[in-house]
Amino acid sequence: MSMADDVTAHPEGEPDIRPGVTPDRTWPLYEVFVRGKRGLNHVHVGSLHAPDDHMALHNARNLYTRRNEGVSIWVVRADAITASSPDEKDPFFAPSGDKVYRHPTFYEIPEDVPHL
Amino acid sequence: MDRDEQQLAEAFDATVAAEGRIEPRDWMPEGYRKTLIRQIAQHAHSEIIGMQPEGNWILRAPSLRRKAILLAKVQDEAGHGLYLYSATETLGVDRTELTEKLIDSKQKYSSIFNYPTLTYADIGVIGWLVDGAAICNQVPLCRSSYGPYARAMVRICKEESFHQRQGFELLMTLMAGTDAQREMVQDAVNRWWWPSLMMFGPADGDSPNTQQSMAWRIKRHTNDELRQRYVDMTVPQAAALGVTLPDPELRWNDERQAHDFGDIDWNEFTAVVKGAGPCNAQRLAHRRAAHEGGQWVRDAASAYAAKQAERATRRQEGEVAVA
Numbered sequence: 286m287s288m289a290d291d292v293t294a295h296p297e298g299e300p301d302i303r304p305g306v307t308p309d310r311t312w313p314l315y316e317v318f319v320r321g322k323r324g325l326n327h328v329h330v331g332s333l334h335a336p337d338d339h340m341a342l343h344n345a346r347n348l349y350t351r352r353n354e355g356v357s358i359w360v361v362r363a364d365a366i367t368a369s370s371p372d373e374k375d376p377f378f379a380p381s382g383d384k385v386y387r388h389p390t391f392y393e394i395p396e397d398v399p400h401l
Numbered sequence: 402m403d404r405d406e407q408q409l410a411e412a413f414d415a416t417v418a419a420e421g422r423i424e425p426r427d428w429m430p431e432g433y434r435k436t437l438i439r440q441i442a443q444h445a446h447s448e449i450i451g452m453q454p455e456g457n458w459i460l461r462a463p464s465l466r467r468k469a470i471l472l473a474k475v476q477d478e479a480g481h482g483l484y485l486y487s488a489t490e491t492l493g494v495d496r497t498e499l500t501e502k503l504i505d506s507k508q509k510y511s512s513i514f515n516y517p518t519l520t521y522a523d524i525g526v527i528g529w530l531v532d533g534a535a536i537c538n539q540v541p542l543c544r545s546s547y548g549p550y551a552r553a554m555v556r557i558c559k560e561e562s563f564h565q566r567q568g569f570e571l572l573m574t575l576m577a578g579t580d581a582q583r584e585m586v587q588d589a590v591n592r593w594w595w596p597s598l599m600m601f602g603p604a605d606g607d608s609p610n611t612q613q614s615m616a617w618r619i620k621r622h623t624n625d626e627l628r629q630r631y632v633d634m635t636v637p638q639a640a641a642l643g644v645t646l647p648d649p650e651l652r653w654n655d656e657r658q659a660h661d662f663g664d665i666d667w668n669e670f671t672a673v674v675k676g677a678g679p680c681n682a683q684r685l686a687h688r689r690a691a692h693e694g695g696q697w698v699r700d701a702a703s704a705y706a707a708k709q710a711e712r713a714t715r716r717q718e719g720e721v722a723v724a
Contacts, residue, residue, distance in 0.1 A: 311703075312703070314490070330556075331484060331487050331552075331553070332487045332490065332491075333483065333487065334496065335702075336702045336703050336705070336706035336707075337705075337706035337709060337710065339709070340702060340706065347480075348480055348483055348484075351473075351476070351477070351480065352560075368426075370426070371424070371426045371427050371428075
């Protein structure tokens with residue numbers, strides 16, 4: 286799915302677009318993250334296809350922030366994201382499962398001690 | 402089904418039963434995936450085809466205010482189509498493939514868009530009745546078991562509220578106008594009322610997929626339940642507007658605490674679904690022309706991206722002086 290497979294720059298600077306290939310079949314997929322307002326994290330809102338990063342950003346602006354939904358947008362090529370696999374969900378997160386002492390409620394403190 | 406798959410299926414069923422959400426990379430039954438692709442693609446296609454009957458009036462909007470509103474609404478429909486195509490892509494299909502299936506008539510869109518928009522009152526009635534019916538259908542889908550679909554529906558429903566209210570306001574304005582304008586509204590209501598009831602799909606007895614979809618919590622209510630809800634919501638709105646819904650059998654049933662209404666012409670519904678509606682051929686031809694006519698824009702965007710990428714590479718290599 287990477288663009289390089291389908292659109293290769295010609296040595297003389299003329300792009301070589303394969304005839305008959307619909308570009309948006311080959312345009313990379315971008316995941317879009319929007320910061321709703323200052324002070325909040327960017328949150329994933331969806332995805333889109335675009336020929337390059339710059340156009341992905343503009344398309345994301347038009348598609349996901351038509352009503353002031355954001356003050357900042359990140360676009361990230363989907364193939365650049367490394368994700369944990371849902372199949373190994375339990376073993377992957379198991380290390381934190383038995384460490385109850387990481388939570389404040391693990392510790393018993395007399396109720397009359399203030400500010401704890 | 403082998404042992405591993407049996408376990409995966411049990412985990413899937415447990416997640417759905419506990420009102421959890423299924424996410425793209427989770428294991429899911431093939432039927433669940435196929436049903437979702439069919440339903441979400443049909444929905445996406447409806448948004449995209451739905452731009453046409455309204456787009457028909459953008460250049461003839463009666464004022465700059467109405468034109469700006471209609472443009473924003475049609476742009477929203479394009480956005481809704483894209484949110485939904487994006488959701489189907491998480492199921493392993495490609496948007497381009499879906500577009501091709503649409504223009505080759507291999508996938509369907511809502512039959513409501515095969516009716517023509519004859520006057521400006523139709524723009525108001527589409528907002529009020531057609532988008533009203535769509536909202537009835539879509540609000541429960543915000544709790545659909547498939548995460549990306551449910552999240553797309555949340556965004557869509559927020560925006561649909563503007564669509565319905567602008568339609569109702571447009572009609573209120575016309576109803577406060579001349580007799581000819583009021584007649585125009587009534588005529589539009591007469592033409593759109595029955596097709597809007599058909600938007601909920603076949604009666605429950607003739608809807609073989611409903612039970613499975615409800616078990617998977619893709620759908621949350623039957624077609625007839627939603628249709629009844631829509632009628633009950635719309636009757637008082639019609640009264641507020643001062644129009645008559647064209648059904649002599651429509652009346653309040655105290656026993657059922659709901660409105661009774663007349664029989665839907667299912668022959669018309671079937672005919673329009675099968676392609677015999679007033680605008681089926683026109684809608685698809687227009688969609689095909691837009692797709693094929695837009696090819697040069699997609700080519701140009703690809704060419705531009707390739708050129709920019711190449712320039713960036715050359716700059717990095719120091720072969721091109723930075724201007």
